[in-house]
Amino acid sequence: MDNPIVIDARDVTLRLGDGDAAVDVLRGLNLAITAGERVAILGPSGSGKSSAMAILSGMERATSGRVTIAGADFSRLDEDGLARARRGRIGIVLQAFHLIPTMTALENVAVPLELAGEANPQARARAELEAVGLGHRLTHYPTQLSGGEQQRVAIARALVGRPALIFADEPTGNLDAATGETIVQLLFGRLAETGATLVLITHDADLARRCNRVITMRDGLIVSDQTTLQTAAE
């Protein structure tokens, strides 16, 4: 059987600003992504990558068009509905980690489970941190962790609720090359273990090539969509 479609975007547009200041940031995005794919979205600054991610991850509503994510029609939901729909479906890893500074690593990772009212948040958060090699840093605060360690916590937080989809926006952008490589390997390893689908936003063509599909955006449109020969093991 074919893998299910986890992202189905049809004719998605995004217009920001009013009147003369209005900008057509997305000008008709069509995209279908199936479960287990690792998709890079590449493109120059201002091409609309982050805006596409904001819509596909339910952080922002499209101006027009239809977005279905893991079975939920995001285009019909209001802000509260989007927040609920994101929970359990979507995990996000950002360049600047975005951990909560007043919470320990363990508490940060438990947050999505607590918000979702799930059982045993602390025990599951601990297991997830152990899976990213941070079992010895459970009670450390973000400022007590290196950049690479903070990104491991962010990966654990993104995956702990077992979402169908992970969005990563320049996940190695704040890390040196060696640490970035370790983080990419860790992220891809955890994706293979959990079965989550990846959408990776990047400027970095080398990083994009690690994915099995590379989409290039320019001026609010997809201008190329190529499947590569990468396999899940790489």
Ligand SMILES: Nc1ncnc2c1ncn2[C@@H]1O[C@H](COP(=O)(O)OP(=O)(O)OP(=O)(O)O)[C@@H](O)[C@H]1O
């Ligand atoms: N609130 C806004 N009002 C008007 N235009 C906006 C607004 N936010 C973003 N834009 C414009 O939308 C376009 C796409 O921005 P977006 O951040 O999605 O691009 P990007 O490809 O992710 O760029 P980068 O790689 O630099 O992050 C840019 O031209 C930007 O100036």
